[in-house]
Amino acid sequence: MNNLMPIRSVILLFWLSISSCAIQVPPSGGDRDQEPPKLVSSVPENQATSFKSNELNLFFDEFIQLNNISSQLVISPPLEGFPEVKVRKKHLYLSWKDSLEGNTTYTFNFGNAIRDFNEGNILGDFQFVFSTGEFIDTAFISGELTDAFYGTPVEGALVMLYKDNEDSLPLKRKPLYFGRTEKDGRFKVRNIAPGSYKIFGLKDSNYDYLYNSPAEGLAFLPDKIPSGSEKINLRMFTERPRNELMKAYSSFPGKFSLVFSFSADTVSINWLGNSEKLRFHTIEYSENKDTISVWYLNTDSDTAAFTLPFLSSVDTTYVRLFSKKTEQLARGKRSMEFNAEAVLQNGIFQDYFLPLNISFKHPVEKVFPEKLLIKQDSMDFSVKKINLVEPVKSMLAVEGDWTQGANYNVNMLPGFARDIFGNENDTISFSMQIRRETDYGSASVDLSGLTSGKVYHIEFVNQRGEVVRKMTVESDKVLLAENLLPSQYTLRLIFDENKNGQWDTGSYFQGEQPEKVIYFPETVTVRANWDIELKWNLSDQSK
Template identity: 30%
Template sequence: MLNKKATFFGSLSIIFGVILLNLGCASRQLPQGGPRDHDPPKLLKATPANMTRHFNAKTIKLDFDEYFKLNNIYSEISISPTPTKLPEYKVKQKSIEITLKDTLEKNTTYVINFGKAIADVNESNILKNFTYVFSTGEHIDSLSLSGSVTNTQTQLKEKDATVMLFTLKQDSLLFGKKKPTIYATTDSAGRFTLNNLHPDDYRIYALKETSPNKIYDNDNELIAFSKKVIHLTKDSSDIQLNLFKQTPTKFRVINSFDGDGKMTFLFNKKLDNPSLKIIYPPDFDKYKTVDISKTRDTALLYIKNMDFDSIRVAIFDNNKPMDTIARHKGRKEPFTRFFGFTYNVTGDGRLKPGTDLIIKGQYPIENFEPSSITLKDDSAEVSNFTIQKDSANAKYLVLKYRWKQGHNYTLTLENGAVTDIYGDKNKKVPKKFTIDKAENYSLLTLAVTFPDTGKSYVVELLNEQKDLLDSRPIRKNTSLAYKNYLTGKYYVRVIYDTNNNGKWDSGNVKKKIQPENIWVDDTPITLRANWEQVTPVNVPKEQITP
C-alpha cells in the first residue's frame, strides 16, 4: 500500500525542484542586449515609385523599415534642378512626406539628394547618398560620373568628402557661395558616383568640411578640383581629385592677452620669416621677447614692462609689413603666473646620449644664480658642469656635462635660482634623470634615387604618427644620413618641388592652380636597436594632377 504522506512530500519536492530549475535557468539567461545595429534605414516603398516617368504628383511618400530622423534638412537635402519654392519635408512614423511647393518644369529629370540627412534613431546609422529620381517627361537622365578622392598630404583615400558638380553656367555664381544641387559623399575607400546626370558642361570639386554646409567658406577646409571642364555626353569614370588645404591669399591674425600677461598671435598661414615690433607705446619695443613657433604660424610676445593701457604691434614677414594689431588692457590689470620648468628628457626621465640638458622656463629668463644650481652624479655633488642662457631662445638654459650611462643624476634649482623677465622667481625644483642607452638609437641612411635629376625635390622623414621630423631640399640622387634616431617605424614623403623653393606649395581654386604633388612611400622603415641601416628609396615619376 502506498504511503500517501511520502507521496505528497515527494510530489512537493519535484515541484519545488522544477521551480528552482526554472529560476536557475532564468538567472543564467538574463537579456544581454544583442549585437549592435550597423545598418542604416532601408527604403521599403516609394509613392510614386522611384524613377517614375510622366510625374505629376504633388506629394511623395517614402516608407522605411525602421524609425529614423532627418538631420540638417536645409544643408543636406537638395533637389536638382532647384525650384523657386523648396519642397517641405516631414517625418511621420517610419515615413518621409515630401510636399512639392512649386510647378515643375516639363520634360525634366529631378533628383532629390538626401546626402547624410537620414539616420536611424537608436544608433544614428546614416543612409548616405540616397536619391529619389523622377521625370516630368518620357526620358530620365542616366549619365554618371565616378572616381576617387585622395588627400594630397597623406596620399590616402579620403572618406566622407563631398564631391560637388556645377554646370559651367552655375560655377561662378554658386561655388563658394551656395551649396550644390548635385553632390555625393565618398565611401570608406574614397570612391564616389554621381548618377542621373543631364548632358552638359560641368566643373567638379571635392570638399572636406569643418562645418556641414557644403560651401567652401573656411580656410581650414580641404578642397580639390579638376582644371578640365567635363563635357558630359557619356558615362565617365576614374576621375581623380586631390584634396589640399589652400594657403589663404589674405593674411589674418588672431591675438589675445593670456591670463599670464603674454600676447598670443595665431596666423592664418605660415610665414617665411616672421617678426614682431611694438610701435606703441613709444620706446617699448626694447622690452619685448618674441617666441616664434617652429611652424612659423604662431608667435608669443612677452613684454617686460606691462605699464601701459594700450598697445600696437606690427607683424612682418621678411621685413615686409603684414598687419598691425591694437589692443587695450587695464594699466594695473593683474596677471597670474607660475614660473616652472620642463626638460628635454623622456616621460620616464631619460636624456638622449650626446646631448645637453635643456632647462625650459615657462617665461623668458632674465638671469640665474649659478651657485643656487647643483648637480649630483649618483650621490656625489659635482662642480665641473657649465650652465648658460641659450642665445637662440630666451626661455632656455643649457647645462653641459660629461654624462655617463648607468649613472643617476639629480639637478636641483634652489628657491630663487632663476628669475624671469617679470621678476618672478622659481620654487625649489629637483629633477632626476638618467642617460638613455646608446644602443636604443640607430643610424638610418636613405639612398634616394629620383626619376628626373633635372628637377627639384624635398625629402621628408616622418615618424609612425606621420609627424614631420626632418625636411631636406634635394636636386640629385644622393644618400641622406639620419643620426641617433630611436628604434621604431619611419616613413618617407617626397615633394615634387616644381618652383624650386624648398617647400610644399598649396594650390589655388580661383586661379585653377593645383598644389605641388607629393609621393608617400607607404612601406614603413623599421629601425632596430644599435643598427646602421641603408634603405633604398626609388621615387616614382610624378603623376600630374589634371
C-alpha cells in the same frame, strides 16, 4: 466564527489579486529599431522613362518624418521653384508647377531628410530618378577623395558637379549633380548627362550643399572633366583662414602674449602711446608660431597699446599688464620666480651626442659657470662649453663628452643664472642617464625618381605624430637617418613647391592646390643597434 468567513474570503481574494498582478509580465518591445524606412512603391516607379506629370508619390514601409527638407532636397537639373512637399503617415507627396525639360533625366536627391517617425533612423542619400525622354542618363564620374596631408580616405564627403565654370559656384549654388564618398574614399556620381563638369569635394558640416566656412574641407580640380572619367583624384584641404588676434594677455610683470589664429611670424605690430617706456627686450614665438610673447624690462608698466595693420579693423588693442603697482602683486611675485628644468627624454634620459638643454622660465642675462656642478658617478665632471641659445636666451646648452650609460647629477647653485629682471635662481638639482649608441637604430633611404631642382622634405614621424627627423633633398639621393630611438615610424615626403620649408595648404580663390605629400607604403620599424635599408622610387608620383 461564521462572521469571520466573509472577511477571510475577501482578504484571500485581495492577496490573490496582488499576487496575480505581481507575476504578470508585460510584452517586451524587443530590440530598438535601427533600420531606416524603405521605399515599397511609387508613382511613377523609380527609374521611370517618358514621365509627363508634375508630381511624385512615394510610399514607405513605415511612418516617416522630414528633417530640413528645404536644404536637404537637391533636384538636378534644378526646377525654377521649390516643390510643394507633404507627408501623411507612410506617404511622401511632391508636386511642382514648372514644366520639365524634354528628354532630360531628373534626380531628386533627398540627402538625409527622410527618417522614420519613431526612432529617427535616417534614409541616407536617398535618390529618386526619372526621365522625360525614352532613356535614363547613365553617364557617371568616379574616383577617390583623400586628405591632402595625411593621404587617408575621407568618408561621407560630398562630390559635387556643375556645368558652369564660375569661381563662386560652390559658395552660391547647389550642385547640379552630387554623390558621396564611401568609407574607402571612393565615389561615383551617377545618372548624369554626357558633357564636361566642374568638380568639387566638400566636407559639408552644416548640410547645406554650399562651401560657406573655411573650416569645411574642400577639394577641387582647376579644369572641367568629361563624363565617363574614372580614377579622378581629389585631395581635400582646409583653407588657411584670415589671421586674427584671438587673445592678448599678461602672464606676469615683464611678459605679455598675443595669440593668433595661425602662424604670426610675418605679423607686423604698430606700438602706440608710451610703449617705448616698456623697454622692449625681445620677442619670442611659440613652436607653431601662432603666439608672440613680448618680453620687456619695465615691470612697473601697466598697459601696452598697439594696432595690427593686417586686420581690416584699425581699432587699438590694449593689454592690461601685471605690474608691481597692481592689486595682483602677490600673484605677480609668484610668477616672477626664476626657475629652470632640464629637457630630458622621459624625465631622465639624455642623448650621448647632443648638448644638455636647460630651459629657464625667463630670458637669461648672464650665467656663472663656476656655480654649475656636475658629477659623473660621484666624480667631478667638467663641461666643454655653456651657450645661451639665441635669440631669446631662455635655453642653455651645456656641451660635454658624455659617457654612454653613465649617470650624472647636476646641481645649479644659487646665483648660477641671472635673468633680465635681475632675479637669480635658487638651487636646482636633477639626475640624468646617458643613452648608449647601441640604444639607437638607423635607417637609410635610397630616394629615386625625384625631379631635379625641386625641394623635398622627408620626415620620420613617430607613433605620437611627432616629427623626430626631417631632411631636405633636391635630387635623387641616399639619406641616412642615424640615432633613431626604437619605434615604428611613418615616412613621408613633402613637395615644397614654394620652398618655404613647410607644407602649405591650398587656396581655392587663388587657384592653389595643397602641396603634395606622399607616404612610404609600409610602416618603418627601427630596432636598437640595427640598420635598415629602404628603397623608395617616386618616378610615378614626383611630377
